[in-house]
Amino acid sequence: MVVVLVLNSGSSSLKYGLYAVDPEPALLVGGTIETPADDGDDHGRFFDTIETALKGWPTPTVIGHRIVHGGPHRDAHCRIDDAVLADLEAACAFAPLHGPASLALIRAAEVRYPGVPQIACFDTTFHAGMPDIAQTLPIPREYRATGVRRYGFHGLSCESIVRQLGDQMPARLVIAHLGNGASVTAVRDGRSIDTSMGLTPSGGVMMATRTGDIDPGVLLYLLRETELDAKALATLVDHASGMTGISGLSGDMRVLRAAATKDADLAVRMFERSVCKQIAAMIASLGGVDMLVLTGGIGENDGHTGRAVRDGLAWIPGLDVRVIASQEDAQIALHAAALA
Structure with a gap:
């Protein structure tokens, strides 16, 4: 059994959940914290609330993060390391509403759970294989090299619908x-x-x-x-x-x-x-x-x-x-x- 702490940072809320995966995910405990847009993007400050809710439950063996935008170099879910963090920093230019909050959570989780692997799950991954007619934006083509294209989002939600339909x-x-x-x-x-x-x-x-x-x-x-x-x-x-x-x-x-x-x-x-x-x-x-x-x-x-x-x-x-x-x-x- 793998125990996963899921941190889902959105534009208006922070959802957290502790899951036992064996092999299907079962929610042990979870909750939602409202995060008004004018309340800053340091979602790491909510870890005290999260840890209070997790008290008495198994310690997570891995932490999974919803990352809205991975930028042009990240189109597959992956383990977070220094290279991934650098790409996530750069990707904040594409998603300033979400990126900084997710980075703050990753850093806070690293402090609270040293040595526990952290995984980046991208909302863009589900759309990474879209055909060129969908990915390409109608602007001069030289901008494509800098990552200006259609990425698509809510991919994790779409993945979950496809999985449930079976x-x-x-x-x-x-x-x-x-x-x-x-x-x-x-x-x-x-x-x-x-x-x-x-x-x-x-x-x-x-x-x-x-x-x-x-x-x-x-x-x-x-x-x-x-x-x-x-x-x-x-x-x-x-x-x-x-x-x-x-x-x-x-x-x-x-x-x-x-x-x-x-x-x-x-x-x-x-x-x-x-x-x-x-x-x-x-x-x-x-x-x-x-x-x-x-x-x-x-x-x-x-x-x-x-x-x-x-x-x-x-x-x-x-x-x-x-x-x-x-x-x-x-x-x-x-x-x-x-x-x-």
């Missing part, structure tokens, strides 16, 4: 991971062939605080005609837009449903439309669809969004829509146990 895995599957961050992925025969997020986790579906896809001319206009600099623009794109920007209230779907104001309603309807448009795009990439899976916090728990998606895609005859819980952490535990 023998029921269809040839043409669309996975809509809908949460604080949201993306839609086209899966053919168990492999990603296209996805809505691109170079960073900011593109694709309109999200809780992120713009999703937006006319690049809007950003150029704001740089040219307002006082915004690159740092302020990054804050606007990742922290102040999406449903938060539209509603002027919150990016939390529960808050918006309860508020029932005109702007909150608009934000919700825009999110639902954005999801439907991205699903339709992935169906085009697949040349049809056999199953749609809704997952993530909103996908699994907000029935209104599920119904809106079904209604928005009612033009597709006989669409098999399923709600399946994302098991990112269990997927990390499996990879960590295998690589320890």
Whole structure:
């Protein structure tokens, strides 16, 4: 039996779980710590809370981390060493919302559990084999050499859906991971062939605080005609837009449903439309669809969004829509146990 401490650092929360893997992962104890965006990115400071929760349980023999972006040089889950850490430092340029928090956790874990191997599980790995038509961005090709391409994210969630479907895995599957961050992925025969997020986790579906896809001319206009600099623009794109920007209230779907104001309603309807448009795009990439899976916090728990998606895609005859819980952490535990 391998005992894995899983640390899943997201844009709005830190999830932790202690798993016994023998050979399937079984959760022993776990929890979620809310981490507001304006509360800093030093997630290592939460280790006291985590260790209190783990008291009395077996000591982990390996630690698995969800890493949102490994950059251009890391496309496979791996054991963390100095070379990997250097690449993760550089990759923070691609995912400033997630990278620094993950690095802080890795360093804190090294102090708390010296000698315990740490494994990096990348959200981008599932998409690493996408065809060139999906990976290549429509910019001058000389930028490709610096790693500017479509990476795709929520790969661990997608992996977990494929694993759970098992023998029921269809040839043409669309996975809509809908949460604080949201993306839609086209899966053919168990492999990603296209996805809505691109170079960073900011593109694709309109999200809780992120713009999703937006006319690049809007950003150029704001740089040219307002006082915004690159740092302020990054804050606007990742922290102040999406449903938060539209509603002027919150990016939390529960808050918006309860508020029932005109702007909150608009934000919700825009999110639902954005999801439907991205699903339709992935169906085009697949040349049809056999199953749609809704997952993530909103996908699994907000029935209104599920119904809106079904209604928005009612033009597709006989669409098999399923709600399946994302098991990112269990997927990390499996990879960590295998690589320890």
